[in-house]
Amino acid sequence: MSFLKLENVSFSYPNGFEATQNVSAEFQLGEAVAIIGQNGAGKTTTVKLMNGLLRPTKGQVLIDGKETKSLTTAQMAKRVGYVFQNPDDQIFQESIEKEIAYGPKKQKLAAAVVEERVQEAAKACGLLNVLKEHPYNLPYSKRKFITIAAVMAMDPEVIILDEPTAGQDRESTELLGKLIQLLTEKNKTVITITHDMEFVIKEFQRVLVFAEKQLQKEGTPREIFWDESLLQISALKQPYICQLAKALGYQDILTMDELGKKVSA
Template identity: 70%
Template structure:
């Protein structure tokens, strides 16, 4: 069932720059969705329209079929949480515990409920041992997990991650994958803006491509990354495994395992 929808949404900034043109997207609960495209394609503007940080110039944003134009940004954040690309734009408390607990406390939850929310979010994000640390005692890459945990603790149905893998090592990227997998298992929708095509292939079942202020196509990773015309128009590159598969004449392959299976089959036919 569709939970979040953008219907013919456009947005023009006060200076007259039109950033998004007639975007239509529907999101169901429990799905993981990647939004990709070059800088300036309209990705970040679009997701900020989803949680009320920006308001459409034209069109409508709907939650469970109801227009959100009368909801405040604070009210929208209860349903659609947004994790900024730069954690330093979001962190403002003196301990990691206080940062994660800020949202639940403002939801008027009991002390026990707040504690449970913080512990669950901290454990999922690998922060359970550092809750009394000052956020800036952790490196930039780890501060990203503080902001992710802070949004998770408020329990929105939709969570938007803006470039979560930027500056992350392999271990942290794998943790991000586990977080997304767990959230979708809980019936939440995770929408992620990323330039990391390998991360898209490994973690997302649905990909939306933006180019020149519009949504160009959506589909599975295979449908997107083997559409060479789309990639050219959108100025995107195939993931490395697809590039290798193409060199080996194995179009359509998306993983190393698939590539090995194709080559083994070919060898058996010789």
């Protein structure tokens, strides 16, 4: 049985604007899933329905078989953690250590468990040496890892990352990839909204494409990025390697290694 399931979910704001329509999707524990699409396609609204920040106006969301209408936002946050695109919307403590510890403390965990959670999350996010620092002493890109660590420390089964690679350099993007691998190895589900198509190719085996407020297709990166009609509907561009392969007359290429083998064959 899927751990997280959306069944014909729609959401309309009080002014009548419908932000997402009839979305159905399932997520298993231990998988990493990318969600892509242009701004306004319905991506962020959909993931906010997954953790209770928004509630569906039609359809239902189920977590571990239980409909979320019967759960409080706090109860859902224990199961599905959300890392905002802008870390400054999430950070409010006076030190990085306190920021990471806040969630576990609210869960009323023993002090030793809180400390263990803080140390583990900080280590994974490259923050062990700066725990006593004020969060705003770190640059914007590093503050994103503070918010990721804070959610990780609460140990939810599902972690949603909203545009985690935005503003990140290569080293930080590689760390994000390692974090996703670490979390899935721990049987966590990682759902990532991103506009970074190269990141999608490298880190994800399953991709959901949104356009016109609906889920248009789900599949592997190869199935998505070589579906030209889908890309046109979704106003998405192929990743650079796919564009290069196409210009050279090749199809279904996703990596430089694949292209190199084709060219040298």
